[in-house]
Amino acid sequence: MNAFLATVRRDLLLALRRKSEVLTAVFFFVIVTSLFPLGIGPEPVLLKKIAPGILWVAALLATLLGLPRLFAADHVDGTLEQMALSPSSLGLLVAGKILAHWLLCGLPLVLLAPVLGLQFDLDASALGILTLALLLGTPLLSLIGAIGAALTLGVRGGGVLLALLVLPLYIPALIFGAGAVEAHIAGLGAGGHLSLLAAMLALAVFFAPWATTAALRIALE
Amino acid sequence: MLNVSGLACSRGERRLFSDVGFSLAAGEWLHVQGENGSGKTSLMRLLVGLSPADAGEIRWCNEPTPSTEFRRDLIYLGHHAAVKEDLTPLENLQLAAALDGVALDERASLAALIRLGLRGREELPVRVLSAGQKRRVLLARLLTRPAVLWVLDEAFNALDVAAVKLLGELIAEHLSAGGMAILTSHQPLPVPGGKALVL
Numbered sequence: 001m002n003a004f005l006a007t008v009r010r011d012l013l014l015a016l017r018r019k020s021e022v023l024t025a026v027f028f029f030v031i032v033t034s035l036f037p038l039g040i041g042p043e044p045v046l047l048k049k050i051a052p053g054i055l056w057v058a059a060l061l062a063t064l065l066g067l068p069r070l071f072a073a074d075h076v077d078g079t080l081e082q083m084a085l086s087p088s089s090l091g092l093l094v095a096g097k098i099l100a101h102w103l104l105c106g107l108p109l110v111l112l113a114p115v116l117g118l119q120f121d122l123d124a125s126a127l128g129i130l131t132l133a134l135l136l137g138t139p140l141l142s143l144i145g146a147i148g149a150a151l152t153l154g155v156r157g158g159g160v161l162l163a164l165l166v167l168p169l170y171i172p173a174l175i176f177g178a179g180a181v182e183a184h185i186a187g188l189g190a191g192g193h194l195s196l197l198a199a200m201l202a203l204a205v206f207f208a209p210w211a212t213t214a215a216l217r218i219a220l221e
Numbered sequence: 222m223l224n225v226s227g228l229a230c231s232r233g234e235r236r237l238f239s240d241v242g243f244s245l246a247a248g249e250w251l252h253v254q255g256e257n258g259s260g261k262t263s264l265m266r267l268l269v270g271l272s273p274a275d276a277g278e279i280r281w282c283n284e285p286t287p288s289t290e291f292r293r294d295l296i297y298l299g300h301h302a303a304v305k306e307d308l309t310p311l312e313n314l315q316l317a318a319a320l321d322g323v324a325l326d327e328r329a330s331l332a333a334l335i336r337l338g339l340r341g342r343e344e345l346p347v348r349v350l351s352a353g354q355k356r357r358v359l360l361a362r363l364l365t366r367p368a369v370l371w372v373l374d375e376a377f378n379a380l381d382v383a384a385v386k387l388l389g390e391l392i393a394e395h396l397s398a399g400g401m402a403i404l405t406s407h408q409p410l411p412v413p414g415g416k417a418l419v420l
Contacts, residue, residue: 002319002322003319003320003321003322006316006319006320007320009316009319010305010316010319010320013308013312013316014305014307014308017307017308017346018307077301077302077303077304077305077306078299078300078301078302078303079301079303079304079305081271081297081299081301081303082297082303082317082320083320084271085269085270085271085292085295085297086292086320086321086322087289087292087293087321087322088320088321088322089289093320220271220272221271221272221273
């Protein structure tokens with residue numbers, strides 16, 4: 001468990017030394033979600049209707065932006081090799097890296113979403129549901145994305161391949177995440193959608209680090 | 222005790238080596254020699270368990286590898302710098318130890334860096350150091366991470382005369398304390414004794 005926390009600490013420290021890499025994803029999220037109200041114009045009914053979808057798609061793309069860097073730097077400088085040979089389990093170290101990725105690329109989106117949602121005229125309870133859905137959904141995006149990042153590690157032009165590989169896998173998260181807010185606005189209650197998101201998250205927490213580790217071992221051969 | 226038998230490796234269609242076997246006991250070291258492209262690095266990666274062998278068996282203390290016990294007893298330094306450029310040498314050593322689950326206090330890591338001739342540079346980011354100094358940061362791990370088997374791939378590259386002598390001394394100390402080492406190098410190594418394996 002200490003090795004897990006050490007990996008989280010290490011990746012956060014590295015991100016702190018290179019703030020620009022983390023900030024690009026966050027700014028991307030802010031800009032993309034702000035472009036839509038500006039482009040569509042002040043039509044509250046329409047904006048309210050498209051808000052959950054736009055915020056979720058922007059969150060997917062912002063997460064995707066940070067994914068190629070998840071393992072690439074460690075692969076190039078050889079520290080990933082050292083992790084694979086460490087007496088600590090590689091799965092634990094990988095889980096630590098995924099958690100650090102979520103703290104850097106996912107959590108800021110969750111915290112910003114209520115503010116950005118105001119641009120779309122969402123009321124307080126809808127903003128609450130949106131934040132909750134993103135809180136359950138963004139770790140899921142990081143976990144699924146890590147598998148893709150590991151599979152495309154060391155592949156030339158891996159960034160595009162990663163997007164093609166991972167975006168289809170994000171569809172369930174998008175449907176239930178955006179659906180939760182829509183259902184709430186329609187007065188149907190978001191419980192079912194959120195439960196399904198939580199179930200997918202639980203499944204991913206269990207399987208994704210394991211699958212990522214297997215993919216990394218293949219990439220290192 | 223390391224026992225290797227019948228090891229074979231190919232890259233694509235080409236057979237790099239086959240039927241490689243040797244054994245190492247406490248205090249012994251092996252010098253792997255061969256021309257460029259003869260498969261020295263492939264053999265090293267295979268030995269530590271980074272890539273699977275086509276055939277053959279590697280046993281550590283009579284247990285098949287890779288196992289957690291083997292990884293605990295092993296330190297492998299390859300061609301890569303394996304240090305984070307944005308961190309200081311001190312942070313690199315401490316975090317590497319933490320990832321390995323090894324307790325390491327700051328005093329011990331400072332002592333290791335000073336022994337490697339990095340006094341006064343422990344708080345600089347590694348990216349401003351020279352290639353040889355980066356290598357020294359990596360080599361400091363030999364002192365901070367307790368391990369029985371050292372697998373060093375071209376460890377003498379980029380080192381100056383003093384550092385080559387120092388690394389030779391470190392290996393000799395390690396061997397006399399009952400350790401084992403597997404080294405590749407094109408140059409004669411400043412370590413006495415040793416078995417030779419020509420690929």
